[in-house]
Amino acid sequence: MTVVSLRLPRRAAAGDRSPATASLAVARRRPPVDVLVSIGVLAVVLVWSVAPGLVTSQDPADGVPADKLLGPSAAHWFGTDHLGRDVFTRVVYGSSSSVLSALVAVAIGLLVGGLIGLIAGFIGGWVDSTLSRLVDVLLAIPGFLLAVVIVTALGFQTINAAIATGVSAVAVFARLMRAETIRTRQSVFVEAAYLQGGSATHVLTRHVLPNASRSVVALAVLQFGVSILVIASLAFLGYGDPPPASDWGLLVSAGKDYRTAPWLVYTPAVVIIATVLALNRVSRWLRKTD
Amino acid sequence: MRHLYLAYAGRRTGQAIVVVLLTYVVTFLAISVLPGDPVTSTLRNPENGFSEEEIARIVSYYGLDQPVAVQLWQALSRFLVGDLGVSMRTNLPVAQLVGAVVGSTLVLAASALAVALVLAGAIAYGAHRFPWAPGRSLLRSLPSFFLSVPTFVIGLVLIYVFAFDLGLFRVIEPDSAWATFFAALTLGVPVSAQLAEVLIAGLDHEAQQEYTSVARSRGLGEARLYLRHLLKPSSLPVVTVLALTVGELLGGAVITETIFGRTGIGSLVQRSVSTQDLPVLQAVVALAAVVFVVVNLAADLLYPLLDPRVRRVGSARSGAGVGAVGAGSAGVGSVGAGTPDGELESADVLAAFVADEQLAAVGDSAIEVPLEERVRVS
Numbered sequence: 001m002t003v004v005s006l007r008l009p010r011r012a013a014a015g016d017r018s019p020a021t022a023s024l025a026v027a028r029r030r031p032p033v034d035v036l037v038s039i040g041v042l043a044v045v046l047v048w049s050v051a052p053g054l055v056t057s058q059d060p061a062d063g064v065p066a067d068k069l070l071g072p073s074a075a076h077w078f079g080t081d082h083l084g085r086d087v088f089t090r091v092v093y094g095s096s097s098s099v100l101s102a103l104v105a106v107a108i109g110l111l112v113g114g115l116i117g118l119i120a121g122f123i124g125g126w127v128d129s130t131l132s133r134l135v136d137v138l139l140a141i142p143g144f145l146l147a148v149v150i151v152t153a154l155g156f157q158t159i160n161a162a163i164a165t166g167v168s169a170v171a172v173f174a175r176l177m178r179a180e181t182i183r184t185r186q187s188v189f190v191e192a193a194y195l196q197g198g199s200a201t202h203v204l205t206r207h208v209l210p211n212a213s214r215s216v217v218a219l220a221v222l223q224f225g226v227s228i229l230v231i232a233s234l235a236f237l238g239y240g241d242p243p244p245a246s247d248w249g250l251l252v253s254a255g256k257d258y259r260t261a262p263w264l265v266y267t268p269a270v271v272i273i274a275t276v277l278a279l280n281r282v283s284r285w286l287r288k289t290d
Numbered sequence: 291m292r293h294l295y296l297a298y299a300g301r302r303t304g305q306a307i308v309v310v311l312l313t314y315v316v317t318f319l320a321i322s323v324l325p326g327d328p329v330t331s332t333l334r335n336p337e338n339g340f341s342e343e344e345i346a347r348i349v350s351y352y353g354l355d356q357p358v359a360v361q362l363w364q365a366l367s368r369f370l371v372g373d374l375g376v377s378m379r380t381n382l383p384v385a386q387l388v389g390a391v392v393g394s395t396l397v398l399a400a401s402a403l404a405v406a407l408v409l410a411g412a413i414a415y416g417a418h419r420f421p422w423a424p425g426r427s428l429l430r431s432l433p434s435f436f437l438s439v440p441t442f443v444i445g446l447v448l449i450y451v452f453a454f455d456l457g458l459f460r461v462i463e464p465d466s467a468w469a470t471f472f473a474a475l476t477l478g479v480p481v482s483a484q485l486a487e488v489l490i491a492g493l494d495h496e497a498q499q500e501y502t503s504v505a506r507s508r509g510l511g512e513a514r515l516y517l518r519h520l521l522k523p524s525s526l527p528v529v530t531v532l533a534l535t536v537g538e539l540l541g542g543a544v545i546t547e548t549i550f551g552r553t554g555i556g557s558l559v560q561r562s563v564s565t566q567d568l569p570v571l572q573a574v575v576a577l578a579a580v581v582f583v584v585v586n587l588a589a590d591l592l593y594p595l596l597d598p599r600v601r602r603v604g605s606a607r608s609g610a611g612v613g614a615v616g617a618g619s620a621g622v623g624s625v626g627a628g629t630p631d632g633e634l635e636s637a638d639v640l641a642a643f644v645a646d647e648q649l650a651a652v653g654d655s656a657i658e659v660p661l662e663e664r665v666r667v668s
Contacts, residue, residue, distance in 0.1 A: 136305075137312045140579040144541030145559070149571050152563045153321050229440050233545055236442045237560065249440070256446055259454065269443040276438040284434075 035285045038278035045275050049096040058086045060093035061244045069261045078267035094246035101162035102227035108166025109173045110220050117177025138171035151239045158240040165230045180212035218287040225279035248272050306587045313579040321568050374573040379565045384573040395554035399539045401474035410485035417490050436483035441542050445476040445549040464551045473550040477542045481535045488531050492524030533589035537582040
């Protein structure tokens, strides 16, 4: 969906520095306030997804019909929906499938894409050409359209939406990993490692992977946010788990039918935006800390 | 030089054709290999009311009783002559279904692109020239915010505010001018964010160049400086990003058209998904890939003509796939807008990912030759 890509780090300054110095630089640098706030937001969302029962004592599927469509108040922070269910509780319980499925998507993209990029960049030659054409193909299909097609073939479930989102992220990871691998492979310290008798495995694990990890981790965090958006969009269109599941996208989609209760749309929307914004900020910070 | 450019153009065109054909094959395999048999379940679904003869006709048309390899060969040879197949749901040729709605989506996408360009230009110029510093930094963080808002939320908020509260347009008239404008805004906002990020990074870079100081010291007005001198070099990477976002417009159209109730490719996709009409989906994906590849090919071929620095070595650009794909040996360095040691660090707040690799990809053609020479020398 979003065209996402990473800058290739500076050649001389970052590339030829050994990983140890780079991590020292991280330790020296204290995160700015907005990054701390972002990390706080993400921590809250993580608690929601792992242990929703800790945050709210109400039941996400059980409503009090007499309390239907109440606006936000102290008792119901995000108001109530048409069945009198507490929207905050539904958002909290929905975060586990919204956030954890995005995690699945990122894992698929990272593992498959990373492996493709690593093999292409490290081996080179015809292997590289073949894999690069494959990545070209994945890039040529609009990410969201690809996710829609895959989820249609697999069936409308949140986990399938996550798999589809992951597949559409493969190309981005493959591209970055390939560029990073090639960059490291050509650097002087890799040449030195080979001269000193280092094996290909040694170079791969000691030099290529650690050097690629910073940009790849930053991309993974960014892609986490993108995946949340894609999965929410798929859920909004009804391609995820059906109600009474309460994926964030599904909550917005169900809430839009009640014009007199705009909080049904705005509260889950704000949660999505805050989460993705926080992920983007952390990703940019990770990227810049070198 | 000229024949080098032609050789480059020929090679890129060949690659583009290969990518389009492969895309068709990959989509076909994804649909037929993935578990589940949506084809049969659609045909046999009593709701669709196909008679036995119709089912037999569709089965023989698609060769559904044949092995996958045969089906693929048939589908591919039909695709090569422009036959997009027959919809399983309506029994109409897919080309006819797509042709009926493509105009509406083209209008939407073109308006969205225009909105995105204007918005991106305004944000980038404001981020540099807004008279009040907090306003400038706010504008700088705007693209990042835009990229965090789901498309469907943008659309719903616009409808709530402008249709329901202000009564500017009626949701039951999705093709009215205002409704089209707000649909285009919905689709254009995420695109504008990506363009603005590249543009801001480019302006940051150009504003630090010596020629800028020279122009200022000779008394050139700020507005004129930006419009006449800084805009052109900064907007070159925008061409690349623009080409890469074309596919996104089609993906975003699925949501935008659904929300605004427009008839178009997006709502066709949405309808085909709910009825499991796979031939239509396959055709739309193939068309999207063709559009993406053609636009990116055009951008790649135009680039050496637009940027004199790339022109000199443009023909030597090798291994670059679609758009920025082949950030290969050439992409080794981080490159500002075409200058080998260009640094984008000045784009501190928004040293955004989107912007970055595009710039690197754009720049790689400019530095490829020197870099390879350096490698050879060492």
